[in-house]
Amino acid sequence: MSSTENGIDLALTDIRLAVISELSDLTEHVSAVMVPPCRKAPCALMPDWRLNLENMVALADEEVDGIFTDRPVLSFPQGGPQLAIEREAAGVLQAVGRYRPNSVAVRLEVRTAECLTRLLLPVGKPEVMRWADYVARVFFASRLLASGWRMLHASAVVLDGKAVLILADQGGGKSTLAHRACVELGADFLADDLVLVSNEGMVVGWPTRAAVPAELLKNTSETSGVMLTGERRERVVFTPAEHRFMLGMDHSPPVPLGALVCLRPHSSAVDPVVHASVLAAPSRESFVAKAADVPAQRLFVSDLVGLMGGLRSALGEESFEMEERLWEVPAVLLTVGDAVRLAHAPVWEVLAPLLPEFGRR
Secondary structure, three states: OOOOOEEEEEEEOOEEEEEEEOOHHHHHHHHHHHOOOOEEEOOOOOOOEEEEEEEEOOOOHHHHHHHHHHOOEEEOOOOOOEEEEEEEEOOEEEEEEEOOOOOOEEEEEEEHHHOEEEEEEEOOOHHHHHHHHHHHHHHHHHHHHHOOOEEEEOEEEEEOOEEEEEEOOOOOOHHHHHHHHHHHHOOEEEEOOEEEEOOOOEEEEOOOOEEEEHHHHOOOOOOOOEEEEOOOOEEEEEOHHHHHHOOOOOEOOOEEEEEEEEEEEOOOOOOOOEEEEEOOHHHHHHHHHHHOOOHHHHHHOOOOOOOOOOOOOOOOHHHHHHHHHHHHOOEEEEEEOOHHHHHOOOHHHHHOOOOHHHHOO
16 A cells, blocks of 8 residues: 555454545545444455545536446436446446436446455545445445345344344334433444344444434434434434434444344233333244345345445355344343334333343443
């Protein structure tokens, strides 16, 4: 690495990515998203892959439109990244990408034999920096998935040094319970929406944006995230860096799995707002199976065209070993009469008798 370059190595488990750029703000952006779950490490002579972040002159709109019209295009749904494969020959893949429809385009060049991806970003266009952390996430997730880790739709916090996974349907209160545990119990934050779990029971909180119910932020002035509205609630969405620095959340590196809390709504007018009970094995299996049913999220980071080396994920017998680990940890069913009232319901009082870590403040 030359003296004019700024570089960091990001390491997760035994996987190492070198991120190199002449501009420190580019490497700092990737680090702000990826650390944790990754850790910064001294630059190694032989990382598993190198990501070079470089500046370029912005492509003309007409040129970009022509490429997207004339080349194969991989397009993710709901306004996600679009990638036009410009050419592929002799182990070199060249592509043009838009992170959002009609956004400024970037160029990517993948040199497989050199274990190198060059990401060329237009000067003075900060919105394209999302590409840098996206390809870093693709690098790590594709390798973890290929080695048998399982992705789950879950929020997660760390209590007593172990991960507590919070499982529920979409909008079922996962983010609410995780945020409350961090603020009220001093838990470390692990994940808002996705985790990766190994066969040995290690949990990686995946770096996505965190959606915090707006009513839980009424006592803080730091609410300049993106506001989302739903049928019954408003949420404020924070990047990982905003979540750490604006809300003062401590984000955790990977930790062992400790417990499951599974949320289920109930409609009884006479039952209490929240009630906790030991979760029976069949119900536990149902919750885990539903949480693991995330094909879109897996594909988003599965490196379908080989931008970061193209390792393919494989789910086979190894995945059942991980599921056995999930059956071994304590699991509690938390029934909730009204998901909106979960923001202030006495959840710790009902959880602590079954999971003592929720009683330590």
